[in-house]
Amino acid sequence: MSSGDGDREGAAAESGPPEQLALIRETVRERKKLPKAKPRTWRGAATAESLPVARVLVDKGLVHLDRYFDYAVPAALDAEAQPGVRVRVRFGAGERDGRREGGRLINGFVVERVEHSEFPGVLAPIAQVLSAEPVLTPELLELCRAVADRYAGALADVVQLAVPPRVARAEKGGGGQSPEPPAPPEPGGWQRYGQGAEFLAALAAGGAPRAVWSALPGPQWPQELARAIAAALASGRGALAVLPDGRTAARVDRALTELVGPGHHVLLTADAGSESRYRRWLAVKRGAVRAVVGTRAAMFAPVADLGLAAIWDDADAAHSDDHAPQPHARDVLLLRAAHENAGLLLGGHQRSVEGAQLVETGWAAELAAPRETVRAQAPRMRTVGDREEARDVAARTARLPSLAWEVAREALALGPVLVQVPRRGYVPRLACARCREPARCVHCRGPLMAGEADGAPSCSWCGLDAAGRQCPVCGGVRLRASVVGARRTAEELGRAFPSVQVRTSGRDHVLDTVPDRPALVVSTPGAEPVAEGPGYAAALLLDGWALLSRPDLRAAEEALRRWLTAAALVRPGGEGGTVVALAEPSLRPVQALLRWAPEWLAAAELSDRAELGYPPVSRMAALSGPPAAVRELLARTELPEEAEVLGPVELPVIEPGRPRRVGDPPVGEKWERALVRVPPGRGAALALALRTAQAARLAKREGPPVRIRVDPPDIG
The missing domain is CATH 3.30.70 (Alpha-Beta Plaits)
Structure with missing residues (x-):
């Protein structure tokens, strides 16, 4: 690493007067003309005979330190300090006034070994090689650099996202050989799509087709995605599929195992635990397996000779990383597909605006089923608008319109009924019963909520009890629900259908599946369990206004995405499946739901963005x-x-x-x-x-x- 004098020199070059700046630049030029010498290290430690300088990426996620630092390679570490390995180095160390001063030890990665360093001072030696496993491969480093450049971030931050933390026990054992490629799969459900069979054939033949896939409703999409992965494996290449959560990743994992057998892929999710996840990641890096199914972090998985990069439901917010520089899995996979000449598959029941742009520009083809196939597979759609709901006495008293109540009653004779509620909790928002003024805490002005049916209202921000509070507008003391959560909805449905089991699935307890028998399943968006057998007999999509009224550019797109995710779990209309949406039918996203036309809404939203100059057009x-x-x-x-x-x-x-x-x-x-x-x-x-x-x-x-x-x- 450069010495302390070198750091101060660089700072002076940034801020000194013109004369000093010119002098420093001339000095640097003269130093570069000097003959190259073997680097000097502290304490006179012997350096490696060949390539004695290591360029290290230090684990400092700061943009102004986003460069490599030169360190001397001690002779004792010559064999281990190879490109890609983890090391410990002293950062901030240098010589000052003839005294040797040490910096603190931090982690880093050796990027390359070179013969000479451009730095004219004393190089600090590498303190320790943490592991001889070369985890930062040249291909992975190149991808991280491209992601950092796209998002104006630091390379060290991206590498921290791409390389999982080390667990020493997981590094034991060899890499092994990957199994023989499986046979090309049969088209199966892909025959239902216009060019689906051709897409699989192109992957199996070693091509790199790119497609935006509008999946049909029903439970078959994991099997179809597994066939696309198997087609890439059949060509002798690797494959990568990124899913929004562990539950959907597990469904694809099971489908792929059933199709090609074990040993061809690994599942990379947080549920596996740090040691198991790192062991599986190493198996991919070492070439023991060629396919990865996982959640967001799997977008950086070091799959060799990538043949297919796939992402499911790319509009889900879970695909956007919360850590700097906050990359989106879709964009990372687009970079990989372009740089590694791999196929790309953006799939989902909903089409994102970004997916619509890829189709419109011709960068990717459209994979969609004919309209008659869509109508045959989709459930029957019904809506209850604002006017109908206002005139409905049942809707005002039980919050369930007569149409929804009748559909649920009839469907319960066939199987389970899904009820989607946009908000979790009991009553997450309260208002004055007299003047409808939103109820707020007198201490911090946070919104009041009710946690239980007979519990006192409390603040959802600071948690203080708000019993006896008076409305500052009218002086009233009685409160009413302005927003009803999933637990309150389950309680109301239990009273409306006393002989039917009511189950809930949400943030605190998410169900994976429910049996194929009559039951009411109340779920928040994204937590809907899969119904065994032919699927749900009906789905009730409550409080559509709560999704559509969000002050967000993506409100319409997000509302349709959540509705279609739930509706896709319902059996086809020909088998009695019905979906009732409590939303104004004249609105564009509701029309897209009624017609099961996500492509139409995405194209319309893209046109609006182009008119306004909003992303992804800009x-x-x-x-x-x-x-x-x-x-x-x-x-x-x-x-x-x-x-x-x-x-x-x-x-x-x-x-x-x-x-x-x-x-x-x-x-x-x-x-x-x-x-x-x-x-x-x-x-x-x-x-x-x-x-x-x-x-x-x-x-x-x-x-x-x-x-x-x-x-x-x-x-x-």
């Missing part, structure tokens, strides 16, 4: 931080000529006691956010400009860093 970055820091970063950044700055605007101040989401400002601090928009093709230039300006500010310690989020999922 590339955008969000800058969030203290007002002075955001404005200073904007002033320093050399933005592309086509860039347009929107804002800055103030962000809501997070009050004490209120839950914080990822990306929210610190509690009580005033922050601003600015959006920078550029046309297609200029996203790389925008990311580079922001990254360069952020690094310069941090190097000079000019105030706090600004959070940079490239391609933010929410710009509302």
Whole structure:
């Protein structure tokens, strides 16, 4: 690593007067002309005879330190300190006034070994090789660099996401040989799609087809995705499938095992535990298996000779990583497909706006079934609009319209009925029974909620008891539910259907499956269990307004995604399956649900985005931080000529006691956010400009860093 004198020299080169700057530059040029010498190390330690300099990526996720540092390779570590291995090095060490000073030990990765270092001073030696396992392969390093450049982030941050933590016990044992490729699979359910059989044949023949797949309703999609993976394996190449959660990943894992047998793939999810997950990751890196099925972190899995990169339900927020630089699995797989010449499959019951753009630009083909096939597989769709619900006495008293009640009663004679509720809890929001003013805590102004039927209201932010509270507008003391949660809905349904079992699936307890017998299954979005047998007899989608009224650019797309996920679990209309949605039928996402036409809504949303210049038609970055820091970063950044700055605007101040989401400002601090928009093709230039300006500010310690989020999922 460069010495302390070298660090101070670099700082002076950033901030010194012109004369000093010229002198330093001339000195550096003269030093570079000197003959190369073997690096000197502290304490006179002997260095390796061949390639004695190691370039190390240190585990410091700071943009202004996003470069490699040179270290001397001690002779004792020559055999182990190979490119890709984990090491321990002293960071910040150097010589000062003739004295040797040591820095603190931190982790890093050897990137390469070279003969000479450009640094003219004394190199610190590598302190320790943590493992001789080369986990940071050149291919993985190249992918991490591409992701860091796209998201204006630090390479060390991306590597931390890509390489799992080390567990020493998992490294024992050899890699082994991968099994022989399986035979090409039969098309199976892919014959239901226009070019489905041709897509599988192209994968099996070693091609790299790219497709956006609109999956038909029903439980067959895991088997169809497994066939696509098996087709890539049949060509002798690898495959990777990323799923939004462990439950869906487990379904694909079972389907692939049934199709090709064990030994061809591994399942990478957090449920496996750190040791088992690292052992499986090493099996992929060593070539013992060629396919991976997993959740978000599996997007970086080191699959050799990648033939297919697949993602299911790419619009699910779970695919966006919460850690810097917050990459999205879809974009990472797009990079891999382009750089590794692999096939791509974006699948789901819903089509994302990004998927619609890939189809419109011709980068990917469309895989969709004919309309007659869709109508045969989809359940019967019914809606209850606002006007009908307002006139319905049952809807006002039991919160279940007469149509929904009748459908549920008839369907319970056939099998289980799914009830989707947008909010969890009992009554997560209360209002004054007299004037309908939202009820808030007198201490922190947080919204009041009711945890149980006979429990006193309390604050959902600070938890204080709010019994006896008076409305500040009308003085009333009685409260009513303004939003009803899943547990309250289950209680009401239990009274409406006293002889039927009511089960709940949500954040605290998620059911994987439910038996094929009459029952009411109340679930929050994303936690819907799969019904055994032919599927649910009916589904009730309650409180559609709660999804459609979200102040979010993606509200319509997200509402349809959640509805279709639930409706796809219902048996076809020809077998008695019915879906009732409590939403205004004239709205565009409700029309897309009634017609089972996610492609139509995605294309319409994409057209609206193009008109307004919003992503994905444009590339955008969000800058969030203290007002002075955001404005200073904007002033320093050399933005592309086509860039347009929107804002800055103030962000809501997070009050004490209120839950914080990822990306929210610190509690009580005033922050601003600015959006920078550029046309297609200029996203790389925008990311580079922001990254360069952020690094310069941090190097000079000019105030706090600004959070940079490239391609933010929410710009509302």
